[in-house]
Amino acid sequence: MNIHALSVALMTGLFVAGCANVDLPSPAHQGPIPEPGGGVPGYQHGGGEGTKFAIGQNLRRTSQYGYLKQIGDEGTLAIRYSNGSVFGVPNAQAASLKLPPYGASPIDHGRYVRDYFVRLGLPTDQIEGVRNMTLLEASGRADETEKTIPRVTAYYSVLTRSVGDVTVPDSFAWARANSEGAIVQEGVYWPPLPSNVLSDARKLERLLVDPAQRRVFASRSSIDPRTGKVAIRHAAANEDQFDAFASLDITVRSSVSGSRQRAAAARNARVPLNGGTTIVKHFGIDGVERFLPQESLNLIATYPGRKDVSR
Amino acid sequence: MTAAAVPRNFQEAEMSHLPQQLGRKYRNTAVFLLGITMAGCQSTGLVVESVNLYSSRYGANTDLANSIANGDGFIRAMTPSGSEWHVVHRFTDGLVWDTDFLEKAGWDSRNFDQSGTAISYYTGHGLTTGYGENPPHRCTSSSQCTTPPSGASLPGICKAAGSTNYAPGDTPQCVYYSDRVLAVNGSNDQFSGAVNYSAGAAAWGESPNSGNWRGVGTDGGTNLVVLDASFGVLPTYWARQTQAAMAGAHMLATIMPVTGDTANVADRGGLFGGSWAQNSDGAVSNAWLTTMNSISGSGVNGGGCNFVIAFDNTPERAQRHIDESWNDLKNDGWDAQGNQFYSARWLCNWPSTITDRSIFELQ
Numbered sequence: 001m002n003i004h005a006l007s008v009a010l011m012t013g014l015f016v017a018g019c020a021n022v023d024l025p026s027p028a029h030q031g032p033i034p035e036p037g038g039g040v041p042g043y044q045h046g047g048g049e050g051t052k053f054a055i056g057q058n059l060r061r062t063s064q065y066g067y068l069k070q071i072g073d074e075g076t077l078a079i080r081y082s083n084g085s086v087f088g089v090p091n092a093q094a095a096s097l098k099l100p101p102y103g104a105s106p107i108d109h110g111r112y113v114r115d116y117f118v119r120l121g122l123p124t125d126q127i128e129g130v131r132n133m134t135l136l137e138a139s140g141r142a143d144e145t146e147k148t149i150p151r152v153t154a155y156y157s158v159l160t161r162s163v164g165d166v167t168v169p170d171s172f173a174w175a176r177a178n179s180e181g182a183i184v185q186e187g188v189y190w191p192p193l194p195s196n197v198l199s200d201a202r203k204l205e206r207l208l209v210d211p212a213q214r215r216v217f218a219s220r221s222s223i224d225p226r227t228g229k230v231a232i233r234h235a236a237a238n239e240d241q242f243d244a245f246a247s248l249d250i251t252v253r254s255s256v257s258g259s260r261q262r263a264a265a266a267r268n269a270r271v272p273l274n275g276g277t278t279i280v281k282h283f284g285i286d287g288v289e290r291f292l293p294q295e296s297l298n299l300i301a302t303y304p305g306r307k308d309v310s311r
Numbered sequence: 312m313t314a315a316a317v318p319r320n321f322q323e324a325e326m327s328h329l330p331q332q333l334g335r336k337y338r339n340t341a342v343f344l345l346g347i348t349m350a351g352c353q354s355t356g357l358v359v360e361s362v363n364l365y366s367s368r369y370g371a372n373t374d375l376a377n378s379i380a381n382g383d384g385f386i387r388a389m390t391p392s393g394s395e396w397h398v399v400h401r402f403t404d405g406l407v408w409d410t411d412f413l414e415k416a417g418w419d420s421r422n423f424d425q426s427g428t429a430i431s432y433y434t435g436h437g438l439t440t441g442y443g444e445n446p447p448h449r450c451t452s453s454s455q456c457t458t459p460p461s462g463a464s465l466p467g468i469c470k471a472a473g474s475t476n477y478a479p480g481d482t483p484q485c486v487y488y489s490d491r492v493l494a495v496n497g498s499n500d501q502f503s504g505a506v507n508y509s510a511g512a513a514a515w516g517e518s519p520n521s522g523n524w525r526g527v528g529t530d531g532g533t534n535l536v537v538l539d540a541s542f543g544v545l546p547t548y549w550a551r552q553t554q555a556a557m558a559g560a561h562m563l564a565t566i567m568p569v570t571g572d573t574a575n576v577a578d579r580g581g582l583f584g585g586s587w588a589q590n591s592d593g594a595v596s597n598a599w600l601t602t603m604n605s606i607s608g609s610g611v612n613g614g615g616c617n618f619v620i621a622f623d624n625t626p627e628r629a630q631r632h633i634d635e636s637w638n639d640l641k642n643d644g645w646d647a648q649g650n651q652f653y654s655a656r657w658l659c660n661w662p663s664t665i666t667d668r669s670i671f672e673l674q
Contacts, residue, residue, distance in 0.1 A: 065391045065588035078589035089590035092597070092636040106662030132662035133603065136616075136670065139626060139654040142554045147547070149669050150657060158604050169607035185597070187605050236578040237605055238388060238585045251612075254575070255541065256369040256494045257439040276439065277541045277575045278612045279376045294577040295376070299383040303401040307408075 024061050027068055027079050031121030035192035040163050042192035043122040045173065046077050046086035050120050053077055053088035054096035054182040066240070075185075082240035085189035096184045101155045102177035106132035113157035113175045116183065122173055122190065128162035135176075154184070161190065166201045166246075168193070168232045170292075189237035193244050197232050200246030200285050204230045207285070208248075220287030223250055233282055233292055241293045247282040254279060352520070353641045354534055356399035356428040359386055359580075360407045360495075362435030368496045368504055377577040378434040379403050381539065384577060385432055388584025395641075396587075399428055407435070408497035412506045414514045414527050424515045426532035429641050431515065434580065437540035437573070438492035438505060443470075448485040453674055456485035463487035468547055469673040470569070476663040476670065478569035478614025483673050486545070491552045493540055508538075508556040516560025521646035524624075525558035534640050535595060538565040539580065541573045546671035549620055550653050557622040559646040561632040564599040564619045567657065569671065571613015576606055591637040596621075598637075600658035609660040616659035624649025 030047030045051070056074030063069070067078040075090040090097055103109045110130040118124050133156040140148035154176050161171035175186040207213040208225055217225045225248055234244035255276025282290045361382030365373040382401070389396045400422060402411065411422035412433070423431045441462025450456060456467025466488060472481040490509035497504060506513065517523065517531040536556070543565025544552045553563050566573045582605050586598030596619040603609045603617045610617075621632030624647070632647065633654040639645065663670050 065393070067589060069589070071590075076590035076592070087586070087589045089586060089593040090597075091590070091592040092594035092634050092639070105664055110662075131609070131660070133609075134657075134659045134661065134663045134670070135600065136657040136659065137655065139630060140550075140652070142550045142622060142651055142653050144550055147669075147674075150655075150671070152663065152666060152670075155662065156601065156604055156658065158609075172605055174601075174604040185601065187601070189605070236581065238384065238578060238581040252372070254365075254373055254375055254436075255439050255572075256365055256373050256436045277375065277436065277573050279575045280607070281376070292577070294384055294581060295380050297380040297383045297387065297577065299386055299401065300403070303386075303398060305401075305403060305406050307402065307406045 024063050024068060027070075028084060032123060033084075033192045035194065037195050039195035040126075040193040040198060041123060043117075043173070043188070043190040044084055045117070045120065045122075045186075045188035045190075046079050046088070051077065051088070051186075052116065052177075052181065052183040053186055054090065054094065054178075054184060055088070056094070080237070083189070083191065083235070083237065083242060085237035086187065088183065088186040090185055094184070096178055096182050099178035099180060100153070102179055102181060106134065106155050106157070109155040109177060110157040112177055112181070114159060116175060116177070117159060117173045117188070122159070126161050126163060126168075126190075128160040128167060131158045131160060132156070133158065154178075156185075163193065163198055163232060166198065166205075166230055166232055168234070170234045170236060172237075187237070191234060191242065191244075193232060193234065197244050197246050201230050201232055203285050204246055204248050217283075217287045221283050221289070223283065225283075228283070235292055236294045239293045243293050245282075245284055245290055247284065247290065250281045250283065252279050252281060253277070352643045354427050354429040354532060354643050355396050355641055356425065357386060357389055357396055358400045358423055358425060358428050358431045358533070359383070359398070360400070360402045360411060360423060360433050360435075362404055362407050362495050364404045365436060365494070365496050369494075373436070375435065375575045377575045380577040381434045381575075381580045382432060383580075385580030385584045388581045388588060389430075391588060396429070399425055405496065405498040407495045409495050409500045409502045409504050409506050411497075412493065412508070413502070413512050415512065417528075417530055419513070419515065420530040420532075424531035424533045426518065426530065428533040430535045430537065431533040432537040432539065432580065433493060434539040436494040437538070437542040438494045439542065440489040440492060441487065442489060442545065443484055443486050450483050450485050451673055453672060456487070458485075459487035463489045470546060471669065471671055471673050472570050472614065476665045477661075478659070479661055480570035480613040488548050488551065491542060491544060493538065509552045511555045513556045514558035515556055516646060517558040518643060518646050520643045521559025521648055524649055527558055531558060532643070534561045534643070534646065536560050536563045537583075537599070538563065539573075540565070542568060543573070544618060544620075547669065549618065549655060553620055554622060554650050554653070557647060557650045561635060561640060561645060561647060562596065562619055562621045564596070564617075566611065566615060567618040568611060568613065568615040569659070571611055571615055573615070574606075574608065574610050574612050576610050579606060579610055582606065587637045593636060595635055595637055595640050596633050596656050600656060603658050603660060611660055614659070614661055616657040618655065618657050620653055620655040621647075622650035622653045623647040624651055626652045626654070628652075629654040
């Protein structure tokens with residue numbers, strides 16, 4: 001599997017720094033990350049050049065819990081050594097949190113956040129869209145003698161990623177901006193992608209329109225590929241082990257209901273069970289189910305299951 | 312004065328009265344003992360209960376795939392080398408019993424709500440219960456919602472959805488109150504695997520610091536409850552569905568589906584814990600809410616919100632909880648002393664500019 005140029009640079013820097021017993025390494029350069037094998041370039045954020053994250057005064061750098069951190073009076077910008085993901089996290093009492101959101105609408109906010117990341121080097125041709133989220137707050141009496149109406153206090157805008165027409169749902173660049181244009185909080189993980197994942201994604205797209213290939217795929221996977229969506233999946237931002245692959249993503253539903261609902265459902269198939277949780281399963285070009293690193297995690301060896309019946 | 316400042320000021324006051332002639336030795340001993348006492352007021356334990364396997368009780372297509380990885384991702388993120396947190400319990404699948412969460416006979420105080428626990432994290436199914444009418448009762452005002460389905464009760468509300476500013480994926484319909492219930496599939500369940508946390512059988516966080524105002528003793532101790540499950544709370548019943556479960560815990564974090572449901576993902580727990588590793592002075596509520604931004608598809612299918620609620624005996628104390636940092640969360644001196652007032656936050660996965668009426672209800 002392709003290794004991120006970024007993580008190599010960061011780890012090498014740390015190693016050299018450790019051997020030489022000198023200061024912490026400088027964060028990787030902010031901007032596009034080339035993919036050495038001719039794959040899809042990524043984007044590195046947070047190198048301290050141009051970020052508007054409201055970090056405050058009295059800056060210092062430290063290395064802690066797998067992150068290279070720049071810490072200020074108002075917040076911390078943390079870059080994960082292993083994969084280059086970046087999170088700017090305000091302190092709980094940061095002044096930047098108290099201001100209203102940027103712009104007159106969520107659309108204004110989304111445009112501002114998009115421009116912010118593009119100006120710093122995020123590739124525009126990989127921006128699939130901007131999804132705006134709403135932060136609400138409410139407080140009141142718990143007995144709700146007067147019904148409390150939640151109020152809007154902030155927006156978060158999330159840039160989603162695609163390569164060509166293939167979505168990359170595990171990548172993100174998001175931020176919350178306040179009325180002064182400061183970035184109150186941000187998170188970015190936009191890794192470079194090896195070349196084979198895009199070519200495999202194209203093969204999956206062709207498979208979906210070819211009945212003969214679909215039949216072969218279905219016989220191997222026991223799923224109807226027409227119910228799936230082609231995507232490039234990669235490890236989550238909190239994973240140290242990188243993996244990326246082209247996937248036919250299949251969404252399945254799972255719900256459990258109480259006995260009354262089950263009985264009602266048996267009497268009348270139209271009784272709504274109000275949805276159910278969804279699980280996205282991944283299938284590779286060979287029809288074999290695949291798992292992202294975070295989906296394979298199991299700490300049973302570290303914490304063996306034991307329980308006394310007296311508990 | 313904040314409660315957090317109490318022990319510090321107490322320490323200073325005590326020290327100022329120490330006779331000088333006691334000398335450095337005794338002063339140091341006193342400082343040490345006070346330090347021990349203060350350390351005892353800090354909870355750093357983690358309890359994680361994760362369930363994937365349901366089909367033996369609920370039938371085909373009820374198993375989950377990512378709960379254990381999700382819970383373990385939380386543990387891993389919170390316990391890197393040098394971490395201040397430690398695992399008290401990690402239970403999975405058949406070892407997750409309904410009694411773990413319930414107050415009776417002190418069950419929960421040996422499991423989900425054990426003294427010394429800072430964060431209790433459940434990941435698995437929430438039970439689907441009566442909610443909307445069948446067929447759906449389309450509405451324009453909550454006053455039209457008067458006929459709850461089986462398993463639900465009044466009051467009903469006209470849930471807003473489908474148009475600009477409201478949750479996508481549905482149109483307004485009448486929905487009704489029902490207690491919220493976790494669904495587990497344990498090897499020693501006493502209540503068919505159902506954990507009703509709205510009706511009083513669950514009470515989390517009671518401690519010597521909170522006092523016995525909830526009437527369940529003081530043998531619990533968790534400070535944050537995370538319910539990473541389907542239908543954690545439903546609009547607009549967030550206070551009523553969670554109030555009874557809060558007996559001293561600072562906050563409860565969960566997911567509030569509006570037009571869809573929670574996605575069973577493997578990275579929500581790790582992203583949440585990762586926020587502590589990034590900045591322990593950051594707000595815990597903020598960390599939970601913003602996992603939504605980093606999860607594929609937001610972690611909710613359809614319209615929904617990540618949600619955090621805090622209760623206490625004054626509005627100011629409830630507000631302070633919702634602003635707590637990870638460092639504050641450990642402080643048992645701030646255990647809730649009542650549940651008469653709440654403060655809540657949502658991060659919802661759609662844009663809205665509504666300021667003069669509810670984003671969740673057509674009143």
